[in-house]
Amino acid sequence: MTWELLASILIIGLTNGLIISLVALGYTMVYGIVELINFAHGDLVMLGSFLALTCIALSGVHGDGSWLTIGALLVVVPIFTAAVNWAVERFAYRPIRSAPKLTVLVTAIGVSFVFVNLGLFWGGLPLDAFGGGRAAAAAKDVPELIGYANLLGAGCPIRITAKEILVVGITVPLLLGLTWFVRCTRLGTAMRAVAQDPVAARLMGIDVDRIISTTFVIGGALAGVAAVIWCVFNNTVFFTMGFRIGIDAFTAAVLGGIGNLPGAVLGGLLIGLVRALCEGAIDGGGQWVNTAVFAVLIAVLVFRPTGLLGARVREKV
Amino acid sequence: MKPLWWIGLVALLAVPLLDLLLPASWQIAGAMPKVFVFAIAALGVTVATGWGGLLHLGSAAFLAIGAYTYAVLTAPVFPFAIGFWPGLGAALVAGAVTGVLLGLPTARLRGDYLAIVTLGLGEIIQDVMRNLEPITKGAQGLSSLPGPAVPFAPPDAGWPGFYLYLGLLLAVVALLSRMRRSRLGRAMVAVREDEIAARCCAVDAGRTAVVAMAVAGALGALAGGLWAALYHSSNDPSTYDFSMSIMILGIAIIGGLGSPIGALVGALLLGGFSLVVLDRLATAMGGSVSDNVLMQPNNWKFLVYGLALILVMRLRPGGLCEEPKG
Numbered sequence: 001m002t003w004e005l006l007a008s009i010l011i012i013g014l015t016n017g018l019i020i021s022l023v024a025l026g027y028t029m030v031y032g033i034v035e036l037i038n039f040a041h042g043d044l045v046m047l048g049s050f051l052a053l054t055c056i057a058l059s060g061v062h063g064d065g066s067w068l069t070i071g072a073l074l075v076v077v078p079i080f081t082a083a084v085n086w087a088v089e090r091f092a093y094r095p096i097r098s099a100p101k102l103t104v105l106v107t108a109i110g111v112s113f114v115f116v117n118l119g120l121f122w123g124g125l126p127l128d129a130f131g132g133g134r135a136a137a138a139a140k141d142v143p144e145l146i147g148y149a150n151l152l153g154a155g156c157p158i159r160i161t162a163k164e165i166l167v168v169g170i171t172v173p174l175l176l177g178l179t180w181f182v183r184c185t186r187l188g189t190a191m192r193a194v195a196q197d198p199v200a201a202r203l204m205g206i207d208v209d210r211i212i213s214t215t216f217v218i219g220g221a222l223a224g225v226a227a228v229i230w231c232v233f234n235n236t237v238f239f240t241m242g243f244r245i246g247i248d249a250f251t252a253a254v255l256g257g258i259g260n261l262p263g264a265v266l267g268g269l270l271i272g273l274v275r276a277l278c279e280g281a282i283d284g285g286g287q288w289v290n291t292a293v294f295a296v297l298i299a300v301l302v303f304r305p306t307g308l309l310g311a312r313v314r315e316k317v
Numbered sequence: 318m319k320p321l322w323w324i325g326l327v328a329l330l331a332v333p334l335l336d337l338l339l340p341a342s343w344q345i346a347g348a349m350p351k352v353f354v355f356a357i358a359a360l361g362v363t364v365a366t367g368w369g370g371l372l373h374l375g376s377a378a379f380l381a382i383g384a385y386t387y388a389v390l391t392a393p394v395f396p397f398a399i400g401f402w403p404g405l406g407a408a409l410v411a412g413a414v415t416g417v418l419l420g421l422p423t424a425r426l427r428g429d430y431l432a433i434v435t436l437g438l439g440e441i442i443q444d445v446m447r448n449l450e451p452i453t454k455g456a457q458g459l460s461s462l463p464g465p466a467v468p469f470a471p472p473d474a475g476w477p478g479f480y481l482y483l484g485l486l487l488a489v490v491a492l493l494s495r496m497r498r499s500r501l502g503r504a505m506v507a508v509r510e511d512e513i514a515a516r517c518c519a520v521d522a523g524r525t526a527v528v529a530m531a532v533a534g535a536l537g538a539l540a541g542g543l544w545a546a547l548y549h550s551s552n553d554p555s556t557y558d559f560s561m562s563i564m565i566l567g568i569a570i571i572g573g574l575g576s577p578i579g580a581l582v583g584a585l586l587l588g589g590f591s592l593v594v595l596d597r598l599a600t601a602m603g604g605s606v607s608d609n610v611l612m613q614p615n616n617w618k619f620l621v622y623g624l625a626l627i628l629v630m631r632l633r634p635g636g637l638c639e640e641p642k643g
Contacts, residue, residue, distance in 0.1 A: 037429055092627060095631060096630060096631060099630070099634050100634070101428075102366075102372065102570075102574070103630045104630075105372070106567075106626055106630050107626065107627050107630045107631070109563055109567070109623075109626060110624065110625070110626030110627035110630070111623065111627065112623070113563075113620070113622050113623030113626070114619070114620055114623035114624060116623075117617070117618075117619040117623065118620075120610065120619075121610055121611065121616070123610070124610025124611070136610035136616070243559060247436070247440070247559075251433060251437070254429070254430060254433045258429065258430075287448045288448065290440040290441065290443075290444050291440070291441045291444045291445070293437075294437030294438075294441050295441070297433065297434070297437055298423075298434055298437060301423070301430055301433075301434060302423070302425075305425050305426050305430060
């Protein structure tokens with residue numbers, strides 16, 4: 001393998017890994033605090049992407065260098081997804097929070113199905129960007145917002161475009177900010193307390209319901225950011241994309257040790273790299289990407305049943 | 318069994334007779350065997366998730382294994398062509414072996430970690446079936462398979478298949494009801510409720526989990542073999558995707574996780590809705606195929622499933638036929 005190929009694979013893997021990390025953080029935060037695999041999270045990214053496409057289509061502002069549009073989307077879409085996530089927690093998960101885990105999990109699967117169906121209906125809107133609403137289930141093209149020009153010069157074998165810069169420029173500060181928020185602020189400390197022991201946290205005067213709502217709002221907003229970046233980076237949305245994104249992100253969260261924030265980022269980067277290596281470095285490897293990702297996951301879980309950074313918790317008797 | 322079950326059973330047995338009275342577009346006996354296949358698959362989830370407490374998100378993988386085992390061993394393009402019943406037996410064995418292979422390395426994993434491994438298996442199997450072209454014929458799947466063979470029945474009639482599939486389903490229900498009361502079934506439930514207490518009573522928790530996976534795998538693969546025989550084809554590998562696994566899990570849960578009869582009821586409700594009711598609605602509206610996404614009954618499927626799952630969990634978390642405690 002030439003070093004140029006290796007470098008391109010690393011760039012592709014790490015940028016995709018960062019997008020996966022953003023979604024994985026939503027899974028892992030919610031899991032850490034209420035021990036629920038929020039199956040609907042990937043589909044929330046899908047809904048956010050549909051909103052982004054609708055906004056782009058209605059405003060009509062696109063083409064190379066539409067930084068203002070991206071900025072506006074980064075405000076509108078996260079607010080929408082955060083509100084949806086808040087409502088789902090408030091009206092679907094909260095009433096059954098004390099029920100067995102499986103009950104809540106099945107509810108989450110139900111919410112995911114509802115989202116998928118709403119996405120299908122959304123794709124049927126009679127807009128030009130949606131193909132006039134004639135083929136609701138088909139993938140929709142997102143108009144280009146940033147160009148493909150190679151920033152290292154046209155002749156350079158390694159491609160770095162403004163898209164990669166955008167991904168890194170948005171996700172890395174977000175990840176750092178989130179880490180600071182959870183470690184250092186009062187609200188973050190309360191979140192960690194609720195994750196550790198909700199009853200004890202309540203006894204210390206923490207409003208557990210409010211903390212859980214906050215967690216869903218933050219996770220939802222991250223999903224919104226991921227949705228915008230997905231649209232800019234991949235230029236396509238379809239109503240079942242949430243499943244694919246969700247599987248990758250959830251696998252990343254489990255790989256890193258579910259409930260662990262740095263673990264989710266590490267897992268996301270690893271999965272991005274495994275996917276890129278499998279696609280780019282192995283002949284015909286593109287067909288085996290999912291197999292490679294899950295083979296890595298199963299191998300890790302067999303030897304470290306709680307993920308890479310997950311704490312080994314002794315079961316209490 | 319309660320009198321209600323007997324009434325339901327008689328009603329089910331009478332479906333092919335009732336069909337004789339209905340116009341062709343309203344007959345349902347032809348679609349019912351698919352519902353029974355889903356019920357058998359859901360019974361596998363009943364064992365693994367309901368009794369063993371192992372959250373199983375990859376049942377479609379076992380259907381795929383069963384369908385492809387049946388397909389490879391019976392397809393005319395291969396030299397085996399062993400026929401319906403031996404093919405079904407082979408599918409059952411293949412499913413059980415895969416269940417053991419999945420169970421052995423993952424016996425240490427619990428809860429959500431096991432869930433993601435089963436989910437991963439579902440994705441891997443799709444890749445394998447799609448990419449091993451010489452054996453599985455890739456995205457086309459294997460076709461021209463023999464259909465269900467019922468001894469002494471006219472080959473073209475619809476009812477022998479109906480009763481064959483219903484009979485197999487009822488046999489599995491009866492077998493599982495016995496198994497639940499056996500030493501093995503009680504051990505599974507004991508491990509689910511409290512693994513440490515079960516170990517203290519000399520229950521081998523790891524072995525119990527592997528056996529639960531094997532039984533679930535065998536039932537899933539049996540369902541897969543029956544499915545392939547019904548379609549005379551192994552179908553496209555992407556048939557056996559996550560939404561199929563979730564539909565099977567949903568059937569087991571809506572009916573009442575852990576209750577074999579619940580799986581049957583759940584299959585009649587969810588499977589009957591998606592495979593019979595929606596299908597008939599679409600045919601009824603068929604003349605005017607509309608571009609409008611809202612006007613196609615199939616497009617409402619996931620919304621109805623989702624709301625059904627949410628409402629059942631909210632109002633009756635144990636499912637419609639909840640297993641009595643104790």
